Structure formats: structure tokens, C-alpha cells
Amino acid sequence: MDWTAFALSLKLAFWTCAVLLPAAVLLARWLAFADGTRKAVVEALVMLPLVLPPTVLGYALLVGLGPQSMLGGIVRTLTGGGDVLFTFKGLLLASLLVNVPFAVQPLQRAFEAIRPNVREAAWVSGLSPWDTFRRIEWPLAWPGVVSALALVFAHTLGEFGVLLMVGGSIPGETQTLSIAIYDRVQAFRNAEAAIMSGALLAFAFVALAVVHVTARRRHG
Amino acid sequence: MAETASIQIRLTGAGPIPLDLAFETQGNELIALVGPSGSGKTTMLRAIAGLVPAAAGEIRCGTETWLDSDTGVRLSPQRRRVGFVFQDYALFPHLSARDTVAIAIADGTPSDKQSRANDWLTKVNLDGLGDRRPSQLSGGQQQRVALARALAREPRVLLLDEPFSAVDKMTRDRLKQELARLRAQLSCPILLVTHDLDEALALADRIGVLHRGRLLQLGAPDDVLLRPASPAVARLMGQTNIFDGTITAVATPAAPGKLTWAGGLLEIASTGGAQSGAAVTWMISSDAIVLHRRGRPSQGERENPVAGRVSQLTRLGEQTAVSVSIDGAAGTVLNFRLPTHAARRNDLDVGADVTLSLLSENVHVFGA
Numbered sequence: 001m002d003w004t005a006f007a008l009s010l011k012l013a014f015w016t017c018a019v020l021l022p023a024a025v026l027l028a029r030w031l032a033f034a035d036g037t038r039k040a041v042v043e044a045l046v047m048l049p050l051v052l053p054p055t056v057l058g059y060a061l062l063v064g065l066g067p068q069s070m071l072g073g074i075v076r077t078l079t080g081g082g083d084v085l086f087t088f089k090g091l092l093l094a095s096l097l098v099n100v101p102f103a104v105q106p107l108q109r110a111f112e113a114i115r116p117n118v119r120e121a122a123w124v125s126g127l128s129p130w131d132t133f134r135r136i137e138w139p140l141a142w143p144g145v146v147s148a149l150a151l152v153f154a155h156t157l158g159e160f161g162v163l164l165m166v167g168g169s170i171p172g173e174t175q176t177l178s179i180a181i182y183d184r185v186q187a188f189r190n191a192e193a194a195i196m197s198g199a200l201l202a203f204a205f206v207a208l209a210v211v212h213v214t215a216r217r218r219h220g
Numbered sequence: 221m222a223e224t225a226s227i228q229i230r231l232t233g234a235g236p237i238p239l240d241l242a243f244e245t246q247g248n249e250l251i252a253l254v255g256p257s258g259s260g261k262t263t264m265l266r267a268i269a270g271l272v273p274a275a276a277g278e279i280r281c282g283t284e285t286w287l288d289s290d291t292g293v294r295l296s297p298q299r300r301r302v303g304f305v306f307q308d309y310a311l312f313p314h315l316s317a318r319d320t321v322a323i324a325i326a327d328g329t330p331s332d333k334q335s336r337a338n339d340w341l342t343k344v345n346l347d348g349l350g351d352r353r354p355s356q357l358s359g360g361q362q363q364r365v366a367l368a369r370a371l372a373r374e375p376r377v378l379l380l381d382e383p384f385s386a387v388d389k390m391t392r393d394r395l396k397q398e399l400a401r402l403r404a405q406l407s408c409p410i411l412l413v414t415h416d417l418d419e420a421l422a423l424a425d426r427i428g429v430l431h432r433g434r435l436l437q438l439g440a441p442d443d444v445l446l447r448p449a450s451p452a453v454a455r456l457m458g459q460t461n462i463f464d465g466t467i468t469a470v471a472t473p474a475a476p477g478k479l480t481w482a483g484g485l486l487e488i489a490s491t492g493g494a495q496s497g498a499a500v501t502w503m504i505s506s507d508a509i510v511l512h513r514r515g516r517p518s519q520g521e522r523e524n525p526v527a528g529r530v531s532q533l534t535r536l537g538e539q540t541a542v543s544v545s546i547d548g549a550a551g552t553v554l555n556f557r558l559p560t561h562a563a564r565r566n567d568l569d570v571g572a573d574v575t576l577s578l579l580s581e582n583v584h585v586f587g588a
Contacts, residue, residue: 121310123297124269125324125373135323139314 001195004172005180009200012088012176013156016095017149024103024148029137031104032111050101058165061085061094065166086168091176094166095156102151110144111137150211154204225282227377227409229268233276233289237263241435242277243428245377245409251438252412252420255430255456261413262307264430265379268411269304270297281376303370303378303408307385309362311354317341317365318350324372340368343405345398360391367399371406378410384419396423417458421445429453446505447584454503454586460555462503467494467585476580482549486524486578492585501586506556508582511542512575514566524578528554533570535560544574554578 027046031039049057065072065084075084075093084090114137122132138145160178167174169183177200184193226246231239237260245251253261267275268286276289279300286295303324312320321337328336341350344364354362363383370378383399384392400423403410414420420427421441428438429448436456437449448454451462463481471477476487479502494500512525531553532543540563546552554576568574 115308115310117306117308117310118312120269120271120297121304121306121369122312122323124271124300124302124304125369126298126326127323128298136312140312 001192001199002175002177002180005175005177005196006199008088008172008175009157009177012091012095013153015092016099016156017152019092020096020099020103020152021145021149024100024107025145028104028107028144029111029133031108032114046104047101049098054098054159054161055165057098058094058162061090061097061162061166065090065093085166086170086174088167088173091163091167091174094162095159098159098162099152099155102155103148106144106147106151107141108144110141110147113144114140146211146214150208153211154208157200157204225376227282228278228280231264231267231275231277231279233274235260235263235267235272235274237433239264239267239275239277239433241430241433243435243438245411245426248403248406248408248410249425250403250410250412250423251426251428252414252424253428253430254414254417254420257415258432259430260433261430262381263433265304265381265411265413268300268377269302269379270295270300284376301373301376303373303375305363305366305370305378305380305383307382309354309366309386311362311365311369313354316351316353317346317357317361317368320354320365321368321372324369326374337368337372340372341365343371343402344368358391359387360395363387363395364398367402371402375408377408378406380410380412382413382415384414384416399423429456431456446582448503449587451501451503451586459503459505461506461509462501463552464499464501467491467496467498467500470494470496479583479585482526482546482552484526484548486583487580488583488585489581490585492587494585494587503584503586504554504578504582508579509554509556510577510579511556511558511562511566511568512577514568514572514574524580524583526554526576526578528574528576530568530570530572530574533563533568535563540568542568544576 031043062085063069065075067083072084076082079089082089084093118136119132122136127135158178159176160182163174163176164179169175169179175183177196181193181196181200184190184196226244228244230242233239237258239260241264253264255261263272266272268279270286275287278288279286281301285293286300287293312323315323318334318337318341321340322333325333325336338350341347344367346361346364346368349357349361354365357365363386367383384395387395396419412420412423424441426438427441427444429436429444431452437444437453444453445457448457448459454462465479465481467477468480468485469475469478470491471489476489477491479486479488479500492500526546528544528546530542531545534541538560539557540560541555541557542563544554546554
């Protein structure tokens with residue numbers, strides 16, 4: 001069992017959730033209550049990572065974030081300098097992009113399920129927009145938040161193509177568990193690959209079950 | 221409860237239904253707003269609450285200005301003290317009845333709010349149900365929670381959007397009685413949107429008739445029902461006996477006015493300002509049409525007797541709806557209702573010849 005790769009996978013899943021969720025909540029809420037062309041365009045953009053092959057997205061990032069590219073320069077500046085490609089930073093960036101639809105979709109559905117007059121009832125009861133969000137919308141959207149978390153976490157654990165393109169397979173830096181499994185198979189170390197696959201499967205299952213059970217308890 | 225303030229409302233401008241109306245209310249007056257679907261009743265309530273961004277005009281509540289398009293004043297819903305009961309109640313699905321009501325209480329510590337929320341729940345007869353969520357309450361109980369939440373806001377005006385439409389008849393009757401009782405303790409005006417005329421007549425101090433965003437008439441229930449401002453209002457109030465005629469004599473203190481109609485002459489108490497010779501539209505409510513007992517002429521025979529033949533007869537439980545084609549006036553039909561036992565006793569059926577009296581006091585001539 002490659003504990004280093006396992007830990008890296010967990011670290012990547014954690015940071016993807018932590019960075020993506022707040023932004024996804026804002027975007028999903030806006031999408032849920034907006035209408036018109038702008039909404040349709042943004043929705044299409046959000047869904048794009050779902051239909052693009054991971055290798056295409058990985059290639060685009062590889063080119064776009066290269067040392068010579070402008071985008072790469074911007075990202076380097078924003079993230080405190082240093083290389084982006086073949087580092088954990090690049091891995092995280094790729095993971096954030098591919099997970100956008102998995103985070104936004106369930107959240108958007110959850111906000112859309114809140115009847116407009118429930119929010120209006122909160123306003124006429126005197127609740128400020130922030131209090132309406134905090135006390136009414138957030139608790140009602142909670143099942144969607146849990147679904148988004150579970151999906152993003154599980155999807156990041158299983159992510160392979162785009163991570164391999166952007167991060168390569170550097171042990172301790174960019175070699176996640178799924179990439180480590182691939183390496184073992186390539187090297188005909190099938191027994192190790194089987195143990196790691198089983199562990200990944202078991203862990204993903206337990207994590208999802210815990211999240212769903214907790215969500216159900218909290219939502220009553 | 222907040223002190224009484226008069227509320228002046230003038231609304232114009234686009235919204236789901238463009239509005240063009242103005243009225244004022246104060247004290248604990250209950251105004252029922254009636255009108256067909258799409259007449260702007262709900263849009264009006266929402267505009268008063270600040271929920272229609274496109275609404276223009278002026279809303280003044282005491283010394284406060286909630287809306288003034290000319291000066292750009294537009295208070296948010298949070299800053300207008302309105303209590304709003306939505307048609308489907310719009311309760312918060314994740315909150316208990318007590319927490320729902322407590323949300324609308326502006327000041328106090330959390331425990332103070334909880335205890336005042338309990339007081340409101342007691343006032344709407346929900347004692348002991350404070351811990352329940354909306355899904356654990358019946359329709360009538362949910363309506364009471366919505367009402368308690370609206371009252372807990374200590375509103376300057378209470379807005380009720382068809383609050384009785386989603387419950388069964390028995391619950392509805394009970395809730396109406398409770399509202400009538402609760403009113404005595406309120407000091408704010410109530411605007412009640414309803415499509416149920418009986419409800420409006422039973423509860424309202426004044427009835428406002430809305431059509432296509434305009435307030436066609438606002439007046440005492442009897443005025444709106446029996447002396448509507450126009451044939452359009454009469455039709456919206458469910459009146460069907462609306463006819464054209466000619467004034468042949470103006471009413472004086474000494475003698476009744478006269479109206480030529482369907483080849484006969486009717487005596488009328490008032491000609492509504494119309495001069496002799498004027499072509500007018502007039503109406504009579506179905507309550508003011510008296511069926512003469514067949515085979516035994518009644519006192520009423522002397523008052524505007526009209527002969528005809530029953531053209532349609534529909535038994536509706538305890539009431540029977542009758543249509544009578546007037547003799548000598550093809551296509552002219554009078555509609556009225558009478559108790560089913562009276563219809564039976566008179567052996568009333570389609571084709572029967574009958575004589576009716578049109579009570580002169582209740583003949584209403586529309587102004588020009």
C-alpha cells in the first residue's frame with residue numbers, strides 16, 4: 001500500500017472541496033435565481049468539463065500554464081510564484097476545474113428547490129438578505145451542499161487523466177493513488193495494484209456513506 | 221401591537237399585472253379585494269410589501285414613506301412593517317412553528333423571542349404545537365402559523381393573500397371566525413385578497429373590486445353588492461340581472477320613479493340621477509326578486525309584477541337556481557335563487573308559468 005500516494009489523494013480531495021465549495025455556492029445561488037441569456041451561457045460553461053475528455057482539458061492546461069504562457073504567469077503570481085505544472089498547485093488547479101460541474105449542479109438544484117415565496121416570506125418577516133441566506137436558504141440547501149461535497153471528494157479521489165497530464169507521476173508531489181495504481185499495473189505489480197484499488201474503493205464508499213448519514217441526521 | 225396609522229396607497233407601473241389604483245385605509249379596517257384571476261389583487265399586495273421591483277407610485281404609512289417614485293424612495297421589504305400571509309403560507313420547512321414565528325419578532329433576547337412566539341401561537345389557537353414543523357401540521361394549522369408569523373412582525377398593515385383557499389370548507393369557516401375574533405385585538409388595517417364573494421361580504425368593512433389592475437369601486441359591502449358603480453362591477457360581484465331600460469319618470473319624495481322595461485313599467489325608488497327619457501342600464505339582485513306563491517297571490521303582487529315562464533331550474537342542494545323568461549320580451553331572462561323546499565312547495569319546474577315581483581327599493585339604476 002502506497003501511503004504517500006494515498007495521503008496525497010486525500011490532501012488533494014480536501015483542498016479541492018475547501019476551495020471549490022464556497023465559490024460554487026455563490027455561483028449556484030446566482031444561477032438558481034437568475035434567468036436570461038447570461039444564465040444559459042454560464043450554465044454551458046459550468047458543464048463544459050463534463051463533456052470534454054480529461055486528456056483534452058489536461059492538454060489545454062499543460063499548454064496554457066506553461067512557463068512561457070501569459071496565463072501561466074498570472075497563475076504563478078497569484079499563487080506566490082514557483083512552477084505550476086508538475087506540482088501540487090497545478091494538480092489542485094486541474095482538479096478544481098474538472099470538479100466545477102460536480103460542485104455547482106447539486107447546489108444549483110438545491111437552491112432552485114427553495115420556493116421563491118419562502119425567501120420573500122423571510123424578507124417581509126424582517127430578515128436581511130444575509131440572514132435569509134444563513135437561516136433559511138443554507139439549511140434548506142444543505143442536502144445539496146452534502147451531495148456536492150460527496151461528489152467532489154469522490155470524483156477527486158478517482159480523477160486520473162487530467163492529473164496525469166498536468167502533474168505527471170512524481171511520488172510525494174503529484175502521484176495520487178489512482179496514478180500510483182496505474183504505475184503498479186504498468187510495472188506488472190498486480191497484487192499491490194489490487195490492494196490499493198480495494199483500499200480506494202473501500203475508503204470512497206465509507207466516506208460517502210458517512211457524509212450521507214450525517215446529512216440525513218442533520219436535516220432530520 | 222404598533223400604533224394605528226393611516227396608510228395611503230397609490231400604485232402605478234408595470235409588474236406582472238400593470239396597476240393603476242389609489243386608496244386609503246386606517247384603524248383596524250378590513251378591506252376585501254375581489255376580482256377575477258389576473259385582476260392584480262396579489263400583485264397589489266406584493267407591491268405594498270415591496271416585493272414588486274417594477275411597482276411605482278406612493279405608499280405612505282403614517283409619517284413614513286415606503287414608496288415614492290418621484291423622489292426615488294423605495295424601502296426594502298425588510299423596512300416596511302407588513303405582515304404577509306401568502307396563499308400557500310410560505311412557511312420555512314426546516315423550522316418549528318415557534319422558531320418560524322420568532323423569526324418575525326424584531327427585538328429581544330432569543331429566549332424572550334421564543335416566549336413571545338409562544339404567546340402568538342396561543343393567540344392563534346396553536347397552544348402546544350410550537351415544536352412541530354410545517355410537515356407535521358394540518359393545512360389549517362399551517363395557516364395559523366403563517367398568521368402568527370405575520371402578526372409577530374407587529375405590522376402596520378396585514379396583507380392576506382387568499383388565506384383560506386387551501387383548506388377544506390369546515391376549516392375555512394372556523395378560520396374565518398377566528399380571524400373575525402382576532403381583529404378585535406388588532407389595531408392595523410387588513411387587506412384580504414379573495415375570490416370568494418361570500419367571504420368578502422362576511423368579513424369586510426369595505427370591498428374593493430379590481431379589474432385589470434384598476435380599482436373599479438371601493439365601498440361598503442352593501443353598496444358594492446346592491447348599488448355597484450357600473451355594470452362591470454355588478455358582473456364581477458356575480459350579478460346577472462342587468463338590463464337596459466328607459467326612465468319615464470324621475471322619483472320624487474311623493475312618487476316613485478318609473479322605468480320602462482320589457483314592454484312594462486317598473487316603479488323604482490331612485491333613478492340614480494338619470495333624467496326622464498334617458499336610456500339607462502339597471503340591475504336587480506336576485507335576493508330582491510320575489511316569487512309569488514302559485515295559486516295564492518301574495519302582498520308582493522302589487523310591487524312590480526312580472527310574468528314569465530321557467531326556462532331553467534337547477535337544484536343545488538338547499539338552494540335552487542331558477543331562470544325565468546319574461547313574457548313578451550324575447551331573450552330577457554331573470555335569474556334568482558330560492559330555497560329548494562319553496563321550489564318544491566310551489567311545484568316549480570321547467571315550463572311553469574310564474575309571476576315575480578321586483579322590489580322597487582332594490583332596482584339600481586347605473587349612473588351615466
